[in-house]
Amino acid sequence: MARAKRLNERQLALLRRICDARTPVTSAEPALATTVYALRNRGLVTTAHKDGHWTAQATTAGSQYLAQADNPPSEAGPSPYSTARADTALATDDATELIANLQHAGDVLRVTNPTPAERARLRRALHAAKAQRLVPKGHYLQYTGRDTGDLVIKLLPGPNPNQIAPRPTPFHIDPDLPPEEFHPAVRDAHLPVCPDCQNRARRLLNALARAAQHKGHTVSLAPSDTDASLEITACDSTFPLRFTEGTTEHLDPDSVQYSWQRVTARITRPSHDLDLLLPSPPWGHRGGRYRWGDRQRWRLEDKLHQILDEIEHRARAEHEQRLNQQRKEEATRRRWQEAMEQARITLLQDLRVKALREQTDAWHEAVRIRAYCDALDQHISSTPAVSPEEQQSVTEWITWARSYADDIDPVHRRPRIPKDPPVRPEDLRPYLKGWSPHGPKRA
Template structure:
């Protein structure tokens, strides 16, 4: 969960430990943290500062400016120290194995997924779309020209075999039209594409003649118009391996270095990317759990308030009824007393007094009384009135 980190706190951290160490705590690059410090007006140790510290010296800190124009705080996510250690360990292992990774040279058996992709994409019913062939819902996610297909499949084959040795697997997800590499339970989307150049289509002499013939025909003799594409797409042979969505990484052929020679970099990059994706997913899961608990707590409190309000309103209602019943009894007693003094306590008035006291008892919430008229069910209304 992100938290506000003040200028003073960040200043103390970057002068207590190297920027590279502090950056790891917040999941930032050292360049990113340095840029943030500049925007907040936080001075950084000069070159050679930490060498002096290791030598036992106590060099002076550059004081933090108190100028009010700088940002006073930044929203940062402090990573779990164990996650930082795990990431460092992954980087260490990747560095150790990077030098021994290479694309297999010469003929080699292809993985079944690669064989299936080769057969499917070589078929004539797979149409060229913007100069490339692709069928991600059926086979490996490859988008290349037919001329680059074999090379692309060789690269994919090398990736699949290399990660198979590491206990990881590649699979095709037909429903989502994705190719997925699973590294220690973390799914990383993979694709291999070719860069194509687009240019305005210029009609060939044959196409020009076909259009001229079309317009010379009578209206009734014309068939379908011999249309031509707006653009032509030219293969460049430059391939790119793309992994993940957010975060994502990509590697491509350069002028001096083809992907085959960047293979160790690709493999190590995929391992590190899987670690980043796993950290992000775990962070999102924690945030989702935090939101769920907060939502449940809110609902629980609101339900408690609603129940408490209902009980209080019921209390007020009963108190009001009791007060009304008490007032009625007092009034009936007063009527009876006055009639007695005047000698006017007739049988009719005695009946009324009994009726009134019964109604007061019916209204009193502390006396369980059933009124034959007021508590009886409402009679059914006749369908028609005459």
């Protein structure tokens, strides 16, 4: 039997890596494809496909084979397959005990530098726990120290990050659904495809519209001035969907008049291969697709779930962009309001400083005038007598000067804080440090 043939070193190493599951084996490494297919033909692994790529996963037979290979019997003993059932039972018992010990130890079990035989037994128990589905629901196993050092086994919550997600179920398209039960927007949708593809295209749109509506999105008819057929709105973002149909060229036998003439003219005919398009993804939307259609390996019906996934992905991304933009605008408005408030405070402060300086200047002026009048009085008193007319004139001048000093002296008026004047936006411009006084923007 083919199954009885032993694996070579390359196959065994790859099987060990697949069972280990820490470094997935995928189609991203094409050099391993031949070995993966050889293991798959022997029933030791399977290849799960998703979006045109595959990931290798070990089967129960593969885990059992690896368990036997990691602890080979003596040359005189039976073959691996003759004792597989008994060894599987032992590995299952060890796996059950391992899970119990893990849960008792708080989901982390450390075995200090085990012997090679003990390390191999624990590895078989790990493989058996995965293969026999003994791991508690909602958890997965992870371990380090496969060949050397301490063997640390962890029971972690959540899905296994190395396990490929299940392939989504294609949308159901009922070929017998009467047209009156189509989505209202689909019934009136414009379909730029040939008459032979009209019914199929409308049923594709109906399946997509019903699935989108089931997820809470809004489906509406595209505006008549566009070439789109349908619009799906998710998270306040609207995505038009547009059909295109391919064409093929054929020789046109009707282009010649006589049977002996060579046919060279070509005619273009619909290919009946449909594509469904979204608008091209905007810059910054990495990994986005915008076209799905009939190909040699699949039909458009198989890709409808990807179209809806892309719409939801773009809707979430655009919603997050809008939130980020709103947060930036709110932060900008907040900084502008703070700048406006600070500018108003600074302006009023400057006005008060100006008023204070004017008052102190007036007070110093009054003090100097009074000192001058005192000096003038002293001078008159110490000098020889003058004519009465001159004495009268000097006395009047001193009296007027003292009166003027009293008029300009702010101390006599008991000055208070000046009232805040009305402030216009333009008055704040010198204090805004580049902000516009009329809105949250730079001047």
